[in-house]
Amino acid sequence: MPNKVRIYQIALPFDHDEKALQKKALEKTGFSQSDIIGISIVKRSMDTRFHKKPGFIYCLDIEVKEGVRIQDGLEILPQSQPHEDIVYGSSRISHRPVVVGTGPGGLFAAYWLAQNGYSPLILEQGQEIGKRKQAIENFHNTRIMSPTSNYVFGEGGAGSYSDGKLNTGVTSGYIAQILKIMVDCGAPHEILYVSPPHIGSDRLRAVIIQLRKRIIEWGGEFRFETKVTNLIVHSGKIAGVVTDKGEIPADLLVLATGSHDQDTFAMLSSCGIFMEKKPFQMGVRIEHPQEFIDKKQYGKYSGCAGLPPANYRLVGPESKERCQVCTFCMCPGGEVMAGTGTPGFLSTNGMSNYRRDSGFANAALITTFFPEEMEDNPLAGLFYRQKIEKAAFLAGKGDYTAPAQNAGDFISDRLGALPATSYRFQVKPVRISSFMPEKFLVALKKALPSFEEKMPGFISSGLLIAPETRASCPIKITRDKDSMQSLSCQNLYPVGEGAGYAGGIISAALDGIKAAKVIISTFSRPGMLKD
Ligand SMILES: Cc1cc2nc3c(=O)[nH]c(=O)nc-3n(C[C@H](O)[C@H](O)[C@H](O)COP(=O)(O)OP(=O)(O)OC[C@H]3O[C@@H](n4cnc5c(N)ncnc54)[C@H](O)[C@@H]3O)c2cc1C
Incomplete structure (x- = not known):
C-alpha cells in the first residue's frame, strides 16, 4: 500500500517557480522523483518578517509508492481517516425541525439535518440572495434601507457581505469538512490550504446558493421574507412559531438569528427566554x-x-x-x-x-x-x-x-x-x-x-x-452545555453569533453543525412530514 508522509516548514520566496516546491520536498525527504505518486499542499502561509524577502511557508503531504524507504524521523500519516457513525435518536417528533435564520449557523444546521433525512423548514426574514443584492443596490441609489434585506439580513446572513475570511480560533475536525463542502459548492480550491483562507463576499454568495440547492434536494424547504415574530411555548416547551405569514407548529427550533436584529432580541425577552449580558x-x-x-x-x-x-x-x-x-x-x-x-x-x-x-x-x-x-x-x-x-x-x-x-x-x-x-x-x-x-x-x-x-x-x-459597533454580540442566550437547549425553554436551540456562541463565519457554522448533531442523536427522523 502507498504511504503518505507529512513535512512542515518548507520556505520559498513568493516568486518561486512551480518546480521549486517539488525540489525542496525531495531534498527534505530524500525521496527521488520516481518514488513519488503525488504532492499536495496542506497549508500555505505568508512570511513577511521584517527585512526579508516575502515568502510562503508550506506544509506538504507526499504520497510515495509501496516499498519506498522512508527516512527515520519523517511523519507517516495513518492509512485511513477515522470514521464517525451517526446514531439516530429515538424521541418522536411529529413536525419537521424549524431553523430560523440563514446565516452560517442556520444554514449549516439545516445542511446537516437535511443530509441526515430530517427535512428542515428554514425561515428567513430577508430575501433570497438575488433579490437581496437588488435591495442593497437600491439602498446605494436611494439611501433607503430595507429593514429585512440589507447588508446583514437576508439569505446567507451577515457573512454574505463580509470580508469572507474563513479562519477561526476554534479547533474542530469539522472545519476541514465545512471548507470541503464550500469547495464542492464552488468556493476556490485554495481555501483548503491557504492560511488564513479567504473566499470574499462575491464567491461566498455563489456558494450559499449551491448550499440552498443541496438542502432542497435532500428534502429541506426555505421560506424567505418570513419573519418570526413570536414563539409558541406550551408547558415550557417549544410548540411552534408565529411569523408575519402565519403560525407554524414545531417540536423543536434552531434559533440562528444572528446578533443584528433588535426586534428578535426584544421578542425573546418578552417570551421570557433567559439571556445574559456578555463582554x-x-x-x-x-x-x-x-x-x-x-x-x-x-x-x-x-x-x-x-x-x-x-x-x-x-x-x-x-x-x-x-x-x-x-x-x-x-x-x-x-x-x-x-x-x-x-x-x-x-x-x-x-x-x-x-x-x-x-x-x-x-x-x-x-x-x-x-x-x-x-x-x-x-x-x-x-x-x-x-x-x-x-x-x-x-x-x-x-x-x-x-x-x-x-x-x-x-x-x-x-x-x-x-x-x-x-x-x-x-x-x-x-x-x-x-x-x-x-x-x-x-x-x-x-x-x-x-x-x-x-x-x-x-x-x-x-x-x-x-x-x-457590531464587532461582537453583547448578549448570550443561555443554554445547557450538553443538550444545547435554552435554559428556559425545552427544544429551543440558540446557536451562532446572536446566541453568543460564535464570532465568525466558520465558528457559527460549527455551532450550527453541533446543534444539528445533538438533534439527530436525540430525535428520530420525521421522514417527509410537513407542518
Ligand atoms: C460586515 C461584516 C463582515 C464580517 N466579516 C467576517 C469575516 O470576514 N470572517 C468571519 O468569519 N466573520 C465575519 N463576520 C462575522 C460573521 O458574518 C458572523 O459571525 C456570522 O455571519 C454569524 O452567523 P449567524 O448564523 O450566527 O448569524 P447571521 O449571519 O447574522 O444570520 C442571522 C440571520 O437570521 C435572520 N433573522 C434574524 N431574526 C430573524 C427572525 N426573527 N425571523 C427570521 N429570520 C431572522 C437574519 O435576517 C439573518 O439572515 C462579519 C460580519 C459583518 C457584519
Whole structure:
C-alpha cells in the first residue's frame, strides 16, 4: 500500500517557480522523483518578517509508492481517516425541525439535518440572495434601507457581505469538512490550504446558493421574507412559531438569528427566554490606501506580481482600566460599508470581494466593554450600541453619510479635509469624540502613537470612520452545555453569533453543525412530514 508522509516548514520566496516546491520536498525527504505518486499542499502561509524577502511557508503531504524507504524521523500519516457513525435518536417528533435564520449557523444546521433525512423548514426574514443584492443596490441609489434585506439580513446572513475570511480560533475536525463542502459548492480550491483562507463576499454568495440547492434536494424547504415574530411555548416547551405569514407548529427550533436584529432580541425577552449580558467590542474603522500597507509589509517588493494585498494586526498598550485597543477584521483590498440592519442607525464594518482589489485597506480599532459597565438588564449592551449608532447617524447627515476624522486630527482635536474613501455613502468631517464613549477615546489616543511606532505613517495616512459597533454580540442566550437547549425553554436551540456562541463565519457554522448533531442523536427522523 502507498504511504503518505507529512513535512512542515518548507520556505520559498513568493516568486518561486512551480518546480521549486517539488525540489525542496525531495531534498527534505530524500525521496527521488520516481518514488513519488503525488504532492499536495496542506497549508500555505505568508512570511513577511521584517527585512526579508516575502515568502510562503508550506506544509506538504507526499504520497510515495509501496516499498519506498522512508527516512527515520519523517511523519507517516495513518492509512485511513477515522470514521464517525451517526446514531439516530429515538424521541418522536411529529413536525419537521424549524431553523430560523440563514446565516452560517442556520444554514449549516439545516445542511446537516437535511443530509441526515430530517427535512428542515428554514425561515428567513430577508430575501433570497438575488433579490437581496437588488435591495442593497437600491439602498446605494436611494439611501433607503430595507429593514429585512440589507447588508446583514437576508439569505446567507451577515457573512454574505463580509470580508469572507474563513479562519477561526476554534479547533474542530469539522472545519476541514465545512471548507470541503464550500469547495464542492464552488468556493476556490485554495481555501483548503491557504492560511488564513479567504473566499470574499462575491464567491461566498455563489456558494450559499449551491448550499440552498443541496438542502432542497435532500428534502429541506426555505421560506424567505418570513419573519418570526413570536414563539409558541406550551408547558415550557417549544410548540411552534408565529411569523408575519402565519403560525407554524414545531417540536423543536434552531434559533440562528444572528446578533443584528433588535426586534428578535426584544421578542425573546418578552417570551421570557433567559439571556445574559456578555463582554462585547466596539470602536471605529480605520482606512488607508492599500499601497501604504503593502509598502510597510513588503518593503521594496511592494507591487510585485504574486504578492497578495498585505494584511496587518496591531495591539495597543494595556491599561489598568481594562481598555486596550486592537485591530480586528482587517480587510485588505476591501471596502468600508454600512453594516447595520436597522434603518436610521449607523454602524460601519468591512467587506471585500475575492480579488481584494479596491485599492483600500480597512480594519476595526476596537476595545472591550464589560457587562458590569452596562445597566442591569440583559439587553443593556444592545441599547448602549443603539444609542451610539443613532448619534452617529445624526452626526452624519441622517442619510448614512458616515462621520469621519483624520487620525492625526483626532489626536490633535482638529477637523480637516478628508481623503478619498471606499465608503459608498460618503463621509463628513465630524469629531468622533462627539458621540463615541470616553473609555474608547482614551484608549485610542494611547494606541495610535504605538501603532505609528510599529508602522510609521499609520496616523498621517489613516482615516477614522465611525462607529463600528457590531464587532461582537453583547448578549448570550443561555443554554445547557450538553443538550444545547435554552435554559428556559425545552427544544429551543440558540446557536451562532446572536446566541453568543460564535464570532465568525466558520465558528457559527460549527455551532450550527453541533446543534444539528445533538438533534439527530436525540430525535428520530420525521421522514417527509410537513407542518
Ligand atoms: C460586515 C461584516 C463582515 C464580517 N466579516 C467576517 C469575516 O470576514 N470572517 C468571519 O468569519 N466573520 C465575519 N463576520 C462575522 C460573521 O458574518 C458572523 O459571525 C456570522 O455571519 C454569524 O452567523 P449567524 O448564523 O450566527 O448569524 P447571521 O449571519 O447574522 O444570520 C442571522 C440571520 O437570521 C435572520 N433573522 C434574524 N431574526 C430573524 C427572525 N426573527 N425571523 C427570521 N429570520 C431572522 C437574519 O435576517 C439573518 O439572515 C462579519 C460580519 C459583518 C457584519
